[in-house]
Amino acid sequence: MRRFFIHPKEISNPTPALSDEEARHIKNVLRLKQGDNIRLFDGSGREYDAEIITLSNISVEVSILHRIDSIDDPPVEIDFAQAFLKARKMDLLVKQLTELGISKWIPFIAKRSVPKPDTKHLFKRTERWKKIVLETLKQSNRSRFTEIGETVSFKDIFGLAPDHDLKIVFWENESKPLHRSLSSYSSPCRKILAVMGPEGGFTPDEIEAARGAGFLTASLGPRTLRAETASLVACTLLQYLFGDMGKIVLTKMPASNTYF
Incomplete structure (x- = not known):
């Protein structure tokens, strides 16, 4: 599943929004659509499965389906x-x-x-x-x-x-x-x-x-x-x-x- 960065402050919003750069990549390069599922990460060790609910050339809003606590980082x-x-x-x-x-x-x-x-x-x-x-x-x-x-x-x-x-x-x-x-x-x-x-x-x-x-x-x-x-x-x-x-x-x- 494709992974995209989302700012941690966005996670608490009812409809979290991705950055303009990520939105353009989703819409114009990958050509994903409303209803498609994506994987998000916030840089703090957490990931999220999400569904695209609205998208334009400069904006993508998602619905968080569930949170995943990452185990990929080394113990040291x-x-x-x-x-x-x-x-x-x-x-x-x-x-x-x-x-x-x-x-x-x-x-x-x-x-x-x-x-x-x-x-x-x-x-x-x-x-x-x-x-x-x-x-x-x-x-x-x-x-x-x-x-x-x-x-x-x-x-x-x-x-x-x-x-x-x-x-x-x-x-x-x-x-x-x-x-x-x-x-x-x-x-x-x-x-x-x-x-x-x-x-x-x-x-x-x-x-x-x-x-x-x-x-x-x-x-x-x-x-x-x-x-x-x-x-x-x-x-x-x-x-x-x-x-x-x-x-x-x-x-x-x-x-x-x-x-x-």
Whole structure:
């Protein structure tokens, strides 16, 4: 069934209305009609089966048939902090990391970040990323928004650390692979802050500052990965270990880490 976004405030209305953009897509592209059933999601984890009751080129009103509590989101929240890369790479990462189930996207500026965007461009980029998230939610059957955080400095990331159970920086010069970095970690993990650097990597000073703020550091293996590839690998591994990507294979992380 086709999925469309509806603002949460609309749900309580007697005849909830979809946005103009969604209305045009329903009427002019999909050519749905009065009486057709559609699936709605409000970005908070809830979905709704609904029936189209009126439609025009700029308006679609529906009747909510029943609510569905979504179970698609992983049991762990991953906030992913990404140092600025080139524009197209950042756009693609927002899409792909949303597909992988991250809860929040936090762009930041590291010492070796190229380019360093100005305030005007940041606003445009943020609005673009929100649109990318919305379209990706429709495609990936997710029901909860990936929050787009404000662009911050690398040091500002440290202020977010206390709200997370696991804080980890992926660094190409780290000798310890992920499973060794996590070998002494035994606390329950419901919220993760993962940090990935720019194309040029983190400076040694940045890594020392992160360690001093309580972050673990880990390698992604012996091969040199492009920055955007490394981000996808890191997120996938975290979802496998702590989220729902590994539940078909493993019900829990083996104490000996023999699988990794």
